Amino acid sequence: MEAKELLVLPLGIVNFVTYLGLPTSVVEFFENMNDKAIQDFRRLRLERTRASLQKRRITARIFATGKEVLDYLRAIIPEGATVGVGDSLTLSQVGVYELLETGSYSYLNKYATMSREEKRALYLKNFDADYFFSGVNAITEEGEIYNLDGNGSRVAPIIYGPRRVFLVAGYNKITLNEQEAAARIRNYAAPTDAIRLNKNTPCAKTGKCADCRSEDRICNYLTVIKGQFDPNRIEVLLLDEELGF
Numbered sequence: 277m278e279a280k281e282l283l284v285l286p287l288g289i290v291n292f293v294t295y296l297g298l299p300t301s302v303v304e305f306f307e308n309m310n311d312k313a314i315q316d317f318r319r320l321r322l323e324r325t326r327a328s329l330q331k332r333r334i335t336a337r338i339f340a341t342g343k344e345v346l347d348y349l350r351a352i353i354p355e356g357a358t359v360g361v362g363d364s365l366t367l368s369q370v371g372v373y374e375l376l377e378t379g380s381y382s383y384l385n386k387y388a389t390m391s392r393e394e395k396r397a398l399y400l401k402n403f404d405a406d407y408f409f410s411g412v413n414a415i416t417e418e419g420e421i422y423n424l425d426g427n428g429s430r431v432a433p434i435i436y437g438p439r440r441v442f443l444v445a446g447y448n449k450i451t452l453n454e455q456e457a458a459a460r461i462r463n464y465a466a467p468t469d470a471i472r473l474n475k476n477t478p479c480a481k482t483g484k485c486a487d488c489r490s491e492d493r494i495c496n497y498l499t500v501i502k503g504q505f506d507p508n509r510i511e512v513l514l515l516d517e518e519l520g521f
């Protein structure tokens with residue numbers, strides 16, 4: 277065990293120090309020490325995940341904030357580029373949708389009002405887009421990327437079509453391994469999404485997956501990306517923030 281790890285104090289001890297009435301500066305000292313340890317731990321996990329993705333020929337970068345991600349995207353997406361998107365709370369929180377709406381891009385905006393046939397036409401255009409954006413449902417520290425989808429319009433262009441694909445993922449999407457990823461999706465991501473979309477599924481009522489056969493099933497397709505031929509196609513943007521669910 278490194279000396280640095282020995283210095284990490286549990287939060288309970290910090291509270292006890294507060295209880296003893298020690299000066300605020302002492303409490304702050306211990307709190308800062310804990311914050312630093314947590315930050316270092318998160319950075320190690322992010323780095324481990326990035327390295328695993330790279331070994332699978334998937335380019336990955338780490339960003340501290342959503343603003344850094346937007347600056348990066350502004351610098352590399354040329355004006356006039358055709359850009360499609362998948363449904364993602366993470367993309368919304370980071371400001372990617374806003375960037376595409378206000379920028380000089382040919383934005384395939386799935387959120388615009390349109391008929392069912394028009395939406396189908398837009399989804400098909402995503403396959404020929406220059407860029408496509410999506411969130412993810414889980415990424416393992418081993419570098420496998422998990423995504424579920426109801427109708428496939430999000431996962432299909434991630435796998436094939438658009439020339440470049442950006443997957444944006446908060447720290448909270450990282451799981452240890454496949455088992456943890458599956459549990460995260462079944463018992464958290466899918467039920468929460470079903471509730472958000474007001475779906476008539478068991479998980480929307482109980483918060484737990486029942487492996488249903490519902491007409492509204494939101495997880496008809498579960499994809500796992502384990503690598504790619506072109507290392508410059510799918511790129512993962514990892515953020516040291518909690519984003520989406």
Ligand code: SF4
Nearest residue numbers: 466479485486488494
């Ligand atoms: S299988 Fe059904 S119950 Fe389970 S997460 Fe999917 S929609 Fe929800």
